[in-house]
Amino acid sequence: MITTKYHSASEIGNNAWKISESGMVNCYLLLGNSGALLIDTGIGLGNVKEIIDKITALPITVVLTHMHPDHAGGLSHFHEYYVMKEDFAMSYSFLSMPVFSRIMIKMSKIKDPIMPKLFYHSVRHELIDGQMFNLGGRTVHAMAVPGHTKGSAVFIDDANKMIFTGDDINISLWMHLPGCTGMKTWQTGAKQIIEYFEKGYSGWDGHSEGQQTEEQVKTTYHLSEELIQEAEEGTLDKKENFIPNKDTFHQIRYQPKRILQ
Numbered sequence: 634m635i636t637t638k639y640h641s642a643s644e645i646g647n648n649a650w651k652i653s654e655s656g657m658v659n660c661y662l663l664l665g666n667s668g669a670l671l672i673d674t675g676i677g678l679g680n681v682k683e684i685i686d687k688i689t690a691l692p693i694t695v696v697l698t699h700m701h702p703d704h705a706g707g708l709s710h711f712h713e714y715y716v717m718k719e720d721f722a723m724s725y726s727f728l729s730m731p732v733f734s735r736i737m738i739k740m741s742k743i744k745d746p747i748m749p750k751l752f753y754h755s756v757r758h759e760l761i762d763g764q765m766f767n768l769g770g771r772t773v774h775a776m777a778v779p780g781h782t783k784g785s786a787v788f789i790d791d792a793n794k795m796i797f798t799g800d801d802i803n804i805s806l807w808m809h810l811p812g813c814t815g816m817k818t819w820q821t822g823a824k825q826i827i828e829y830f831e832k833g834y835s836g837w838d839g840h841s842e843g844q845q846t847e848e849q850v851k852t853t854y855h856l857s858e859e860l861i862q863e864a865e866e867g868t869l870d871k872k873e874n875f876i877p878n879k880d881t882f883h884q885i886r887y888q889p890k891r892i893l894q
């Protein structure tokens with residue numbers, strides 16, 4: 634384990650690192666022979682680049698699973714990044730402004746939080762579905778999974794059988810936010826993710842302490858099936874927005890009117 638003030642990094646596979654930002658959010662760093670891929674950048678607490686520098690001196694390519702402030706908050710430590718164009722929309726750019734990262738950090742009650750001033754205005758590039766990142770002896774590709782945001786993406790390392798799922802199929806799946814797709818749209822990508830678990834890939838998300846399990850992703854999917862069935866039968870409680878409820882994990886938080894979309 635390597636630690637800095639706000640970050641801790643642990644090796645979770647062959648030259649693959651999980652970087653936890655104060656237990657609130659995870660980034661992942663995959664190393665090849667000639668480059669490294671950083672999946673997400675955290676909330677922006679401290680400087681995520683400091684812990685990366687302790688792990689590797691390779692040039693870093695930054696990709697985002699989606700444009701939420703707890704994943705895009707550290708972007709200003711890097712010159713450029715890739716995100717799907719569906720997350721270019723104003724609603725996501727607005728939500729990923731540093732002010733929201735600061736609010737999240739204040740709410741987290743972290744002692745002595747330091748958010749450095751912006752280093753760079755990071756240049757945005759469009760991430761394409763299927764885009765390959767060749768890190769030298771290691772390739773990782775992106776797969777579009779519209780759901781938690783319209784431009785959500787997962788990253789897949791086939792040789793090492795790893796999939797990085799961001800917030801798209803978490804133990805607590807948030808589908809109630811502005812900019813989430815409907816539940817039916819989400820299911821298409823979720824099914825594709827589940828196929829990787831069935832093929833024995835290890836899964837890593839944006840907030841869990843450990844590895845995701847096939848049981849977890851399938852339970853989350855099953856909850857979405859229940860919601861869709863209730864919506865189709867007209868038995869959905871329109872005042873409820875958690876299934877099974879807000880104190881139970883696994884759970885989905887949703888917008889009743891978007892279930893069938």
Ligand SMILES: [Zn+2]
Nearest residue numbers: 699701781800
């Ligand atoms: Zn998110």
